[in-house]
Amino acid sequence: MEWQPEGPWQVSLFCEPHSTSVTLRVDEAPASVPVAELADILVLSTAAVTRVEDSPRLRAHLASAPSLPTPHPSRQSTGHTVTNWTGLSLGLGFWLLTSLSTPHPPPVVETPDAFTQEDASSLVDLDASDPVALTYPLPAKPFRNQAVPPCKTNKGAVEIKGGCWVALEQKPPCFSDQAEYQGKCYLPVAKPQRMPQSAEP
Numbered sequence: 560m561e562w563q564p565e566g567p568w569q570v571s572l573f574c575e576p577h578s579t580s581v582t583l584r585v586d587e588a589p590a591s592v593p594v595a596e597l598a599d600i601l602v603l604s605t606a607a608v609t610r611v612e613d614s615p616r617l618r619a620h621l622a623s624a625p626s627l628p629t630p631h632p633s634r635q636s637t638g639h640t641v642t643n644w645t646g647l648s649l650g651l652g653f654w655l656l657t658s659l660s661t662p663h664p665p666p667v668v669e670t671p672d673a674f675t676q677e678d679a680s681s682l683v684d685l686d687a688s689d690p691v692a693l694t695y696p697l698p699a700k701p702f703r704n705q706a707v708p709p710c711k712t713n714k715g716a717v718e719i720k721g722g723c724w725v726a727l728e729q730k731p732p733c734f735s736d737q738a739e740y741q742g743k744c745y746l747p748v749a750k751p752q753r754m755p756q757s758a759e760p
Contacts, residue, residue: 697740723748
């Protein structure tokens, strides 16, 4: 979506545990802008909340956030818009979208007990991915470096359009190095590496 607001907005939401209302206060808005733009912002906020609502990082962020001050009674006078719970979720989504746009994951401390002594049998090299590639539709034929049937179904591979693919938990929109097919994201399975047939002296 390429929508942009006409100007800067500053919106505050207030909700109390024992109240059935949510107070939406518009502190700053562009001059002569239709109210529909505020509605658009709130709709985008809902989409943002829906996208991150199950995120453990979000739960940790909300748990660590300081308590919000309750609004002063004189500031809740006329001119403030009272909305239903939908407004709360929309506004919260906007706040989450802006506050979580630059995540800072906690540092991993490497202690002897932090890792097992075993290596994983398969790894995904994320640094080898092409950062400028866009999500692509599943091609009609397999890639030349892609495994072809019989696919290793005991390792999660499935045959689609003559190539072997692994379905991912990620739902569309898929990441840049993943193919999208029938509502799922897939990665192609690598063609088996040929072992050397003879060693040079």
